[in-house]
Amino acid sequence: MNINDTIIALATPSGIGAIAVIRLSGKDSIRSVNTFFKSKFGNKDLLKQHTHTLHLGHIIDNNRFIDEVLVSVFKDPNSYTGENVVEISCHGSVFIQQEIIQLFIKNGIRLANPGEFTLRAFLNGKLDLSQAEAVADLIASDSKASHQIAMQQMRGGFSNEIEQLRQELLNFASLIELELDFAEEDVEFANRDDFQKLVYKITSVLKRLIESFAFGNVLKNGIPVAIIGEPNVGKSTLLNALLNEEKAIVSEIAGTTRDAIEDELVIEGVAYRFIDTAGIRDTEDVVESIGIEKTYEKIEKAQLVLFLVDGEKERKESRSLGRGKKIEIENIQKKYPNKKILTIINKVDLLSKKEIERLKSNIQQSILISSKEKTGINKLKDELTKLTNIGALSNNQTIVSNSRHFEALNNALLEINNVQNGIDTNLSSDLIAIDIREALSYLGEITGKVTTEDLLGNIFANFCIGK
């Protein structure tokens, strides 16, 4: 990893736009841009400009005008990377973007690797590793929930919590290790009561963070939802009713296009990912014949199950009006006690008031809808929001959403449990110290206090170029 050279990359999305931004970072960035920049207002030496200033002019290569540009100058250490940074805002022609990047590459600037700007920011201490990872999450965020989790992580809430615990634990580790140096004198620098309290505290925080992952992970990636029910119950119509409304919301905002993902739906800022909708939509709910095994497969992948009941069919074919379905639902819940099941009775437009009342009393806590008439859809959305309980989000509670952090937290907890066992069994301090060091190392991995080139390589390889 060479971070002594100067790098360049397109920072804005590729393609044609009104403007594009090309970013350079490194010792030579200002000097290099200065070579090809001519101010519109007389001679201007970019090297002599203040940090955080903007300059209008042309990029000129051997008397050839490449573009009229706006140049932003940021001086070491007051920049994103902590190095000298220049951002060139040019006209958004792909040809011009290429010409400018090529001009600098020909003159000794290197094309940046994916995530290299953020990597440099990390290496220069501008942000810690978990914050750096949050940058990528922020760019990928596509719902209020995933955005908020990433934003909180980037602002350092999680890092601070981990770093504080690590510092406290580190202090104790030092004291205990100091005792070892004086082993023959049998001194005790580390107060064992305070130490026990700290281990309790760390255990409880780690547990809370680990538990938050189940929630954080689905919020980040979308809550997996299975829609199940007999053929012709109206699964595809329901899905369309939900998706169409969303598409209408999305297209309201001109000027930004959002690729509406066929199977994803954002309700109140939370993304829901519908499982196996391809099957539902292809068959158009008519010829679909879904076996019990396939149903179980879908439920297993889901966190939330929408169980659709055909109201009309219940009236026609079932004397009990829903009681049979109720037993089915109870059996599924017994088989999957951790899954949330929402029962939806469809086609209520074809039922009489009395029939609806009977269905409601036979299958309690069900939602009545008509996918066709589009009634009950809002009520369904409200119920979804209630079930996912995103209250935790608004409480500014730390939520772990990164599986690397999840793994490190689990490992740290394992080591802390070993420490607790050591205390409980009066293990000698030198052995306890080893477990503490292990725990410290896992905690340090999260914020990047402990790191390897491989680890960094893995993390930043998933970034886009230009960030």
Added chain:
Amino acid sequence: MNINDTIIALATPSGIGAIAVIRLSGKDSIRSVNTFFKSKFGNKDLLKQHTHTLHLGHIIDNNRFIDEVLVSVFKDPNSYTGENVVEISCHGSVFIQQEIIQLFIKNGIRLANPGEFTLRAFLNGKLDLSQAEAVADLIASDSKASHQIAMQQMRGGFSNEIEQLRQELLNFASLIELELDFAEEDVEFANRDDFQKLVYKITSVLKRLIESFAFGNVLKNGIPVAIIGEPNVGKSTLLNALLNEEKAIVSEIAGTTRDAIEDELVIEGVAYRFIDTAGIRDTEDVVESIGIEKTYEKIEKAQLVLFLVDGEKERKESRSLGRGKKIEIENIQKKYPNKKILTIINKVDLLSKKEIERLKSNIQQSILISSKEKTGINKLKDELTKLTNIGALSNNQTIVSNSRHFEALNNALLEINNVQNGIDTNLSSDLIAIDIREALSYLGEITGKVTTEDLLGNIFANFCIGK
């Protein structure tokens, strides 16, 4: 057209990137951003900041952190539009882009119309109409030639030339009209010799500019090229050999993706547009049977004709080794005297040296290639470059590429010819003055001195939003 309100739009290409830039322009832009911006370095009032400065902070809506952003402040009149302008550089998540734009729209900022930033720049006198049009051309430019034409136009070369002529003509118009006020006294304020000289000069400049359009228009849109020849002569292999090399060049530059257009090829900065390649490529040159009529159709659409001769077939079937083809080529040239025809003899890898020599002497000025072996391709490229003669480009000569300008120039020339006729036939000054006014009006249309709301609407409707 209301330009008193404040507008907002995404300025960078839509989609996900490292960063995105959202631009606001109008009286309220700085004040409005200030409402939602919190500096990372204590309280900072954006309204009190200098123009052309950058500020790091957060966009916050009711305690909800939307993003960490970099804000650029430009103060009226020192901005692109000439108004107060703020550019918000945010993380390139589509969700975040939308959230920020929506936040401002909810607070009274209007979404910009296509090209509205540049329209405002024009209305505020930051650039003239031909320069404003060049901005759109610059963004659309995809070759060195189209880029250079747009760049020159944006820098004002064309505008200055037109505006100078218009001013000189305007002076004479005023003098001649002044004479009319003193008609009974028979004075002559406008020196008739100087006036005749000016009319000569304008005529010659207009003619030069009008002539440059044929060249400018093809450079801007790509030179239309027809590849013709018998079935199996190797059209598709030749096209692939040319295109593949180009694709290799394009993909050299990582970090920028350029949509390689199937039928377009850039050689030495000039774009060539191959006509009807779909036909060539679909048939893979095997079953293709192109009638004489279809060949003529293709030639009519082209400016440059690549006439492909099958060297192997000539050896096998023609005793004259190419003489028959030579007559065919001469006939085409006779029918289309203005088309440039380049004769290419393919499959020379299958011929002996002696046969090649005979072919060369029978069809002079032909290029020998083997599409299969990829020999002669560079020579062909050199010949293409010679034929298109882009020397004019490097001489910094004004080249008209915009058909609106072409039309205005033609109309102006028509009126100037009328003026010349008037002079020649001793027409009375009041009638000549009318023709001068007409010419002035057409010249004024080019730079926007004379304009209508319709005209502006048409021009800027073709811009992208955010520019």
